[in-house]
Amino acid sequence: MLHGAAAIGALAVTSSTLGGCTSTDANAAARPKPAYYPAAYEEIVDASRREKKVLIYSNTSQTNWQPIFDAFTDNYPWLTDIRATNLGSSAVYERYYSEAATGGSPADLLVSNGGPLWGDYATRNIAADYSSPERSRLPSWAEMMPGIWVFSTDPVVVLYNRKTLDESQYPDGLVSLAEIAEAKPSRFRGKIGVYDPTNAYGYSTNQGYTGSIAGGWATFGRLLPFARADHSSGTLVEKVVSGEYDASFNLSGGVAVPAAEGSGGLLGWSYCREGTVVVPRAASIVKTAPHVNAARLFVDFLLSAEGQGAVAKGGLTPYREGVEQDDQDSLQDVQRKLGPDRVHLYHYTEVPEQTQAAYVARWEKAIG
Incomplete structure (x- = not known):
């Protein structure tokens, strides 16, 4: 989770698995969704079978990501090629902006905890217009800016x-x-x-x-x-x-x-x-995402109860109420230990x- 300068020339990626997606994986059933998910959600799931992968431009380490990737692939066995960079905060955005300006980017999502950089991103009309079905189960600030979804509160x-x-x-x-x-x-x-x-x-x-x-x-x-x-x-x-x-x-x-x-x-x-x-870490699907349906599944998983448990297993801080996990203090644990008046959530804003x-x-x- 290094936030300093990182080389931008070559894409340093990590992957959830070294193997490719087999025909058996492609036809595997996804785990059942909660009752509050719309019936049309199956269309997103089916479309993701043709996309098969997700690429994340991120400043978050593989140690943090791996339990999330593993749990996500357990839910969607055909999505085994989940990759994330470990760039500096600024480089996450700069790489995407540069690629998008010169013909397109392979990135599906951007992930960062660089508050002012999200504020600038929000002014550029880059985020995909997608409302997660998990939205109603989360606090009002979960979508901190349009299309920018908080998944940990570190x-x-x-x-x-x-x-x-x-x-x-x-x-x-x-x-x-x-x-x-x-x-x-x-x-x-x-x-x-x-x-x-x-x-x-x-x-x-x-x-x-x-x-x-x-x-x-x-x-x-x-x-x-x-x-x-x-x-x-x-x-x-x-x-x-x-x-x-x-x-x-x-x-x-x-x-x-x-x-x-x-x-x-x-x-x-x-x-x-x-x-x-508490500085939030957020994910945003970009409008140009080549694997937009797989990216939607990934964001929804990050925000789900199971996904928040995987966030904790990776050493980050979950905030969804009622998540059962013993790996990491949740936001509610921090509030109980210090008192809610001594825990201050940093809100993204344009600076x-x-x-x-x-x-x-x-x-x-x-x-x-």
Whole structure:
């Protein structure tokens, strides 16, 4: 789930399976649909049998995707060729815009958690006009902008090294991290990583915190002088693992939590006790999708109860009410742990260039 720059020249794809679609798969029955699905939905299912594949331009890792792909293919055995890139946030859109402008793109869906980039995308009239039958079972913001469907709500967390910090220094948010750094300023200067707000995801997390958390800018004023900015989740995690950073903040829980849980006890993580921002991850079918029916099935699966369980199995945060799973905190779990007034959903919006520039200038003044 790296959000930094990625090579755009060659398409780096991952696939749900190495095998092709057999004639047996093509004739296999799909699993029955819930009663609230329209009868005409079978037309979409039948049309997808001729399409056989889905290509996603994404900034989400194969680790996150694989349980989703596996469960989706169990439902639709003829759709075995499900592929996703692992591009940087901007590259997801730039690749599609460039291809669409020069004769067409092979992409069916775009997937990202880069808030301002979705805002720009929404102005371009690119999203396919499709209303999921799961819509009525989801909160009002599930379709956050026309044709842009939220499928995970990943909290922004702090990741820290449990070996370089004393147990008394384990942070439980940005306020506590600032207090820890201020207690030993020479020790912690330059030892804390933060997502750069010039990056779309970094802007979402930084602005989400200062715009939603009481005293957010004051906390940044205390903490940022100790921090160094990076453009990639992968880099921020790696530097905590190596001990170059004692902690990194404004990381997606979809990256940081699996990294911590797979670290053999080296890494710890925490929500922000004073208030945790949740940045949605969304999918949108593009109007030019060559496999539009398969793409519709995929979006509907992501939003379904079963699909939300697979989202959790991949390390992302489901938000649909009533989903039974033990793999990951759901949005409701986060709200119960922190209190609903301390969980703040970031909403996609178009961010004018001058607005982001003014924010970055204030942020850079604080970081020094």
